[in-house]
Amino acid sequence: MTKKLKIKVCGMREASNIEALTALPIDYIGFIFYAKSSRFVSDIPIYNIPNHIKKVGVFVNTTLDEIKKKVKEFDLQVVQLHGDESPELCKHVSELGIETLKAFGIDDDFEWKTISDYENTVDYFLFDTKSKAYGGTGQSFNWEKLRENPYNKPYLLSGGISIDNIKEAATFKDERLYGLDLNSKFEIQPAIKNIDLLTQALSIIK
Template sequence: MREPENIAGLVKLPINYIGHIFYEKSPRYVSEVIDLPIPKTIKRTGVFVNADRATIKQTILDQQLEAVQLHGNESVALCQEIKDLGVELIKAFGVDDDFQWNELEAYLAAVDYFLFDSKSEAYGGTGKTFNWDKLKTYPYAKPYFLSGGLSLENLAEAYQFDDERLIGLDLNSKFEISAGLKDLDKINKALKIIEHEQISSK
């Protein structure tokens, strides 16, 4: 998110996180400070790819970030250093059928959450799902977000995935008009689907 009017509309909705991408190669790159009020119920989240500690720390201060998502090949040590700055730390991993869960073990104490996305040579934003059955073999207690190709067509299926460790759905490219510009009508429809699934599951 980077367009002021679009952000202003989005934060009126019952969402938990709003993401800003600080990766220069991304078409959603945010190049300046976003000076807009965000409700305390929504965590302002910065997404970084292989950035150094100093850059991330300064951006946390400039952008008043409450959460950081690391989407590159960041080390366990860097994750711990960023977490120690007092922000929520989310570490993203690209998953495919060959992904080995033991790659996560070293990160368990250094992150608050994992985010599982579709594996790609690029960093995120593929608009494609991975085989969610893979998650049935996830062996750790660490909670995670699901990302990658979520859409109005598969959102109910994702929400019904029977795993209490799945704590959030990352809505991105399938809910955009263009890169960095969310379709608020689609977001509204997505939230209604989620609300319906919550009521149905009670």
């Protein structure tokens, strides 16, 4: 690999699991504030997350006021918008001075022009597998579709990344690939990560 990819582990909830995770060499830890998710959190457990790991709040079709409230309450460094948010909302979030990600569900029929208005409103794109449930499928999409992406915006790759395909994901040839988003394929149950499996995965790509 020519560059070090950022690693985001998303969907955390339990204090002891968070403590074990933050001992690993990761860059982002994600908390899902979407009530319909099996990894939903209403509160982040009180635990001193190291400063080098950025706390990410994941939101789906919520209001700017609610996002601002959570950012302040939990000292979030990053907001991930994972629903049908408008470019205007993305811009307002970015103007809070917080790192902003916008997720898009990808399938073979995805039209790249549909995200053109977002290019200048967020810091990063996040490409996930298309789902009616706004993520959480545990399935990967055809990564070759990313070669049609006409935008220079750096992105995180998400959706079905597992111990079996993480090397392939990490060596995907695209200078815009900024990081990998790890979630359901590294779980014992929803919101509880398998630390041994994550350790193994990190040893493959680091």
